[in-house]
Amino acid sequence: MFVALPDRVDFWRAVSGGASFRGELALGELPRLRTLLMEPHGVVRFGFDFGRDPDGRGVARATLEAVLRLQCQRCLEVMDYPVSATLTMAAVASLDEVDRLPEGYDPLLLDDRHVRPRDLIEDELLLALPLIPRHASPDCLDAGLLGDAQIEGEALGGPFAALADWRQPHSH
Numbered sequence: 001m002f003v004a005l006p007d008r009v010d011f012w013r014a015v016s017g018g019a020s021f022r023g024e025l026a027l028g029e030l031p032r033l034r035t036l037l038m039e040p041h042g043v044v045r046f047g048f049d050f051g052r053d054p055d056g057r058g059v060a061r062a063t064l065e066a067v068l069r070l071q072c073q074r075c076l077e078v079m080d081y082p083v084s085a086t087l088t089m090a091a092v093a094s095l096d097e098v099d100r101l102p103e104g105y106d107p108l109l110l111d112d113r114h115v116r117p118r119d120l121i122e123d124e125l126l127l128a129l130p131l132i133p134r135h136a137s138p139d140c141l142d143a144g145l146l147g148d149a150q151i152e153g154e155a156l157g158g159p160f161a162a163l164a165d166w167r168q169p170h171s172h
């Protein structure tokens, strides 16, 4: 199912109208994220619900779900990294307002009343990326022979040293 997501949403109009958007977006269409993925396949499922919180503040509640295909930095094979995020974003006009936001709110800087939902989705997925992607189990190295060779070659300078040299021709 694909629902077209508007490029720009008038935040205050969406809040007054209680607008909602649901749908899927191809991860390959997010240029900043795409370069960090090992395989740019899959989609992010999103939901945006605009409205007012009990204090009358204009907010957008967002839910995101995706499985990102990253490269494990231990075995260099692909790994599936599930992301599931729920956030409440409130429009702010100044740093003072950011400080006054309740716990758990994310500040949303408006671009002349407008938000770009696609950018919000991409920003959130980028934030969710692990610093160093690795499979949960260290056993993943068993599946990657080059990974083993690299570690032994670097640590011991032993029978794999030639291979290590081949892998890093400019290291001398």
Ligand SMILES: [Zn+2]
Pocket: 072, 073, 074, 075, 076, 077, 079, 134, 135, 140, 141
């Ligand atoms: Zn791995």
